[in-house]
Amino acid sequence: MIHWLKLSSISVLTLFLISCSTKHSEIVVGKFNDDKITMAEFEKAYSKNAGSYERASKDSLSNYKNFADLYMNFRMKLKDAYERGYDKDKTLLDELADYKKKVGSTYIQEKYLVEPNLKEMYERRKTEVRASHLMIRPEQSGGDEAARQLAQSLLDSIRTGLKTFEELVAVHSQDQFSKNKGGDIFYFTAGQLPYEFEDACYKTPKDSIYPEVVRTKFGYHIIKVTDRKPRIPRIHAAHILVSFANQDGQIDSAAAKAKIDTVVAKLKAGADFAELAKEYSDDTGTKDKGGDLGFFERRMMVQQFDEAAFNLQPGQISDVVETQFGYHIIKLLERGEIPSFEQDKDNLKNILKRLRYQDIYTDYVNNLKKEYNFKVNENVFDMIIENSDSILIGADYPHLDKVGNEVIYSYANVKQTFSPFYDRMKKDTEFTGKRFDKNILNKAVTKYSNDELIEFKAMGLDTVDAQFAELMEDYKNGIFIFKLQEDEVWNKVEIDSLRLQDFYEKTKENYKWPDRVAFTEIWVRNDSLAKHYYSFLKEGKADFDSLAKNTERFGMKEKGGKYDLTPVNNSELSRKANELKNVGDFTEVFSQANGYCILRLDARDSARLKTFEEARAEVTGAFQEAESKRLENEYIASLKKKYQPVIFYDELSKAFKAEN
Structure with missing residues (x-):
């Protein structure tokens, strides 16, 4: 009895402790004055910063702690903004x-x-549909209402069994492309045809007729779905084409048939498909690539070619396929996979926005x-x-x-x-x-x-x-924080010459010139002209500056070919100029940038500290950055004094470890 009471007491105590334990999301990881930062708030903010919850959950405790400091500053700033x-x-x-x-x-x-x-x-x-249709065009039927009524009456005839779909297509359809094929418009997938037509097809079972007349921008349609199957999004194929036309442009079907039969026989004997394409194919765009057509989707090729190619297995070679272009033999190289939603998203958007x-x-x-x-x-x-x-x-x-x-x-x-x-x-x-x-x-x-x-x-x-x-x-x-930064930091940065000069004196080692050279260039496109100029210079028959006015490099003629002091390692030209020993020396002719060049060294400036005036722009930028950091730190310090923040770093070890 006593043993049972002890167990009972322990169970009750355990239940009490469990019921009193803090939910993971409500764990307090920080506080400032009366405000709290919960684990849920911390994890949400960290996940946004990391890019995803999954990425955040794999991060280190030290990173959590660093972020907690920044997040506390952010929260204190927001509180200050509201106040x-x-x-x-x-x-x-x-x-x-x-x-x-x-x-x-x-x-x-x-x-x-x-x-x-x-x-x-x-x-x-993910699915492709094959459909047939009977189309009535308003402009050929006395207007929109008359076309609708005619289409409806034809649909009623099919539904009551008076006529078959195929019989009515042969007599009444105004789509001349599909009329003689029983209305067949071949396989398609979503995003390839008008949405109203597509929507009706995807809602209709195989071998069934959609129960209503469908209106599109082309007219009124009675639709029959003849097949549905998993879509092959694209295939990679090669082909050998034997054209009906001979070299003189004359149609010679017999010669074409004999040639394609030769190709078939060689394939059966084990000849390489790509080599046969190079030897026999009349498709000049692909024959040198072994007949490789690359990847293509449904409806990008003529129907006979499309149907044969999409029915092949990878590595399989088709029988002879006849199209209006001639005889083809097709080899399927590989099939593409259905992309993920994210991979296909941009393509889907383009299709949606277009159609x-x-x-x-x-x-x-x-x-x-x-x-x-x-x-x-x-x-x-x-x-x-x-x-x-x-x-x-x-x-x-x-x-x-x-x-x-x-x-x-x-x-x-x-x-x-x-x-x-x-x-x-x-x-x-x-x-x-x-x-x-x-x-x-x-x-x-x-x-x-x-x-x-x-x-x-x-x-x-x-x-x-x-x-x-x-x-x-x-x-x-964001706009509140921006306003705070303006009020407390950026608008308080005061710049004057004395403060800049003082800052420069303390940081002058940060502003240095490397070794530099100034030089003048003669650049021309013609080798013989460059050599002619060089001989004039060597013989003292011409002045370098006079010849440099004829430089042909774009944008340099008006400058007389002169380059101001430039870091030695800045370009091929500055390196070449630096190789000259004395100011006034000039190079021999050398080829450069599709032309010919002669350089003269005008000045040399060894590495040194920049003067205040030379460094002024850099000093101003660095001073502004340093002042901004100082003012930011002062502002954060004032917030800490005001709100007395505390971060419970030990609790951060539980971040992203909630039990499911």
């Missing part, structure tokens, strides 16, 4: 609002418009218009046109007093009046030089209001999107 009232400073708040609008707009477009569609596209591009982005953007904005009750006052358009006196957009509007305050469009609690609206139009090259009409005004309203609606959405985004809220918090902290 100074920076969070109520109108200038800083206006900057923050402007940043929120601009960055928020980009953030919305990336996160809510681009990213979700990239992931869908990436997943779909779909404008439609996605328009849909998003239209939803915002509903959300914010967007309204256009088109009756104001008539007033604007009426009072414009037919001026061209860009000129001063003649009767702004009559229409300047009229509301053109509104949303949420925002009303856009004509006066600021026209200020934008006057500077917009899309509209300047044109006369006012309803079409122009509608275009301008759409253009400007779309941007405004997204910016308006961005202004409240931090209340619903934690990631964006964190981004804005980081930026706010």
Whole structure:
């Protein structure tokens, strides 16, 4: 009984200790006055600095300790900023609002418009689809509505079993490219065809017809999916081409057939594919490379070639393939792998922005218009046109007093009046030089209001999107810290000649000239001319400076070929000049930079300390840096005195070691 009670007591004590132990995220790693820095805050800040949580978790304790010192300084600065009232400073708040609008707009477009569609596209591009279609073009069918009705009636005929898809394609399809092939448009993957068409195909099982008529920019489509399979993203192949045309450009199919049969026979006998390509192929662009075509994707080659090549296994050689170019024999060298999402992300973005982005953007904005009750006052358009006196957009509007305050469009609690609206139009090259009409005004309203609606959405985004809220918090902290640095460091750096001179005297060993030479160059493109000049100089028939005025090096003629004092090791020219013994000596002709050169040594300056005036720019920079560090240290010292910070370095050994 006593034994059981002891065990029970120990169990209760253990449970009590466990329940009272501090959660990993709540471990306090530092404090200043009444503020605490928790492990969660430290790990989050460190991960950002390191680039990722995984990288941060592999770092050393000494690095954690160093960062903890810097992070404590950062937190004390932020506390000081709030105590100074920076969070109520109108200038800083206006900057923050402007940043929120601009960055928020980009953030919305990336996160809510681009990213979700990239992931869908990436997943779909793991599969390729083969489809056939029956297309009705509005311009060939009496207009859009008539085309839609015809397509719908044909689809109804297929669904009720009156006609087969293939029968109707042969009679009614207006796509001449695919009509005679049962409507087949071959294999494709996401991002290669109009999205509406692609979307319908990816939602349709193999050997099935999509249940609705699909509208694209080309017309109305009835779609049948004939195959689906895992995608081979790209292949690396080589080929041997025997053209139907002979050397005279005449078609000679019999000769081509005989030649390709010869190649086939040699391959079967074990001949090397690449060597045969060099000997027999008529593709001048690849034959010298053994027929190597490099990597290519689906639909980049003609269909017969594409189908044969993508059905091969690595190392396998095809039968003879006939295309409009002639006879081909294809060898598959290797298959590419599906890239990871991150590897393919930039490519996916380019495809999305080229094919779909404008439609996605328009849909998003239209939803915002509903959300914010967007309204256009088109009756104001008539007033604007009426009072414009037919001026061209860009000129001063003649009767702004009559229409300047009229509301053109509104949303949420925002009303856009004509006066600021026209200020934008006057500077917009899309509209300047044109006369006012309803079409122009509608275009301008759409253009400007779309941007405004997204910016308006961005202004409240931090209340619903934690990631964006964190981004804005980081930026706010950044502008507060920048303002503190201005007030406490940069604006307090005082520079005057006496202080600079004193700083120079204490640090003059830091400012040195190396060995330097000054020289004059004669450089010409012609070897014989250079030798001619050299003989004149040797015989004393010409003055070096006179000849140097004829130097042909770009940018040096106007300088008379003169180079001011230059470090000896700065260039080939300065090294050559330094080899001369006495001032006034000149070199023999030597080749240099696609020309011919003669150099004369004009002056030599041995290594020495720079004078104050020579070093002034460097001294000023170094002084500013030293003063900034001094003032920064003084400011940090004042914060430490004020807030009494303590860092619990021992706790940092637990960083990034939370138990799951």
